[in-house]
Amino acid sequence: MAQVWARLDDVCVRYGPKIVMQNLSLDIVEGAITCIIGLSGAGKSTILRLLNGLKKPDTGRVFVHGEDITTMRESELIDLRRTIGFAFQFSALFDSLSIGENVALPLREHTKKPAAEIKKIVSETLESVGLAHVEDRYPAELSGGMVKRAGFARAVVTNPQAVLYDEPTTGLDPIITHVLTDTIVKLRRRLNGTAVVVSHDLDSIYMMADYIAMLFEGAIVAYGTVDEIRRSPNPIVQQFLQGSEVGPIPI
């Protein structure tokens, strides 16, 4: 039986009066790529923030490696976050730092490695995401796809146990989308860890996912392998996958 890396247990989240998650439960399998799909604003990105403790649920619990992170103090959460990489939707690179400095930041702050070694690791990590020789350039000088990959490099440079990707291919052309999808698969293999990807891009999801979870109206309405989801009899899933206006999902 597959090991569970993280578990959302009966989680409720609300933003003001809006209920985003209601009694949501989900297991994230260790060593696999789990993709979360759903409508815009359904709360997919919130799941990622729950998994690394950036957001606390209003009720319910979140377990990572069996430990309840909802009761952790901030100092414990900081230790936890060092084991989880996070690639943000718009990369969230620090615009006052060069690409090299961005990627080096977690190593400089969390390790006592000498500068030469950090430089070597940064070069290797950037190379592993297909970005060689951009260390001295600034985020504003790179294309959208390159910035995304630099964000990936920063997320994985400390060899985390898991990496969370928030909409990694949104707004990019099909070729770059393919490159990034391939990069996510390769990085997961290289780290031998877990990946959770929030995305709308079905082609990309079919290419990389081991498991897919569909979020609808605050709950997981379908969960399974790519084949299971594609063959799901659930009309909500089928309407979403086909992009149809007709069906139970209100437009």
Add this chain to the structure above:
Amino acid sequence: MRVLDEVGRGTTNVFAYAGGAAELLADSVRFIVGLRIRFRETSDQAYLLGVQSLSIVLLTSLFTGMVFSLESAVQAVEYGVGNLVGGAVAFSTARELGPMLSAVVVAGRTGAAIAAELGSMVVTEQIEALQSLGLSPTRMLVVPRLLALIVMLPLLTILADIVSILGGMWVANIYAHISTESFVTSARSVLPFTDVLKGLFKSVVFGIIIAIIGSYQGLQTRGGAAGVGKATTGAVVTAIILIFVFNFALSYVLFGGS
């Protein structure tokens, strides 16, 4: 009932704001006491927030000293007390005008810059990125700005005091023919050195106010570009009001009736 609701909500918001800002200050102090300081970032901020404010602080101080002298010197000579003008200018500059004016000018320039920068980092997820890397935004961003202003605002105030007094001396000499020697003698006899130090202590407090309010407003930014604008305005207005309030309280405590 609606009015009471509004008053109640407003009061709650004020206390929540004060609590949040105090918590940010306490967090920052914890990092400073634990010597978890990023020195390079702090010196960069000292340059950006302090050195780059120098020209505007000196200009406003120069003209304030000059206008103060212009208004008082001719009158003083008419009443036969021209020998007191130097003392009046130095006294008011070192105790009140120097620290206050420098703080207000720096709050306008620097408080806005801090709030805008941190606010932009919030809306572009850079603050969340720091947290997701296991780094504290307080240590990485707030502490360097706080330390920079604690050091730089008193230094700016010293220069502002000097320029303001020199400007006053020049105008007193040109318009009221008060000699430089008389002006300096009066200033030295009226202004004890401890008053200058107390004025600089005020600057330290004002520096803390500007850094913490700017940072807090920035970190509380919500809602994109409009939110950044709101945070920036809020930082400047709140910091200036607090500077006036704390100036009164500090003058009362430090100088009493003297």
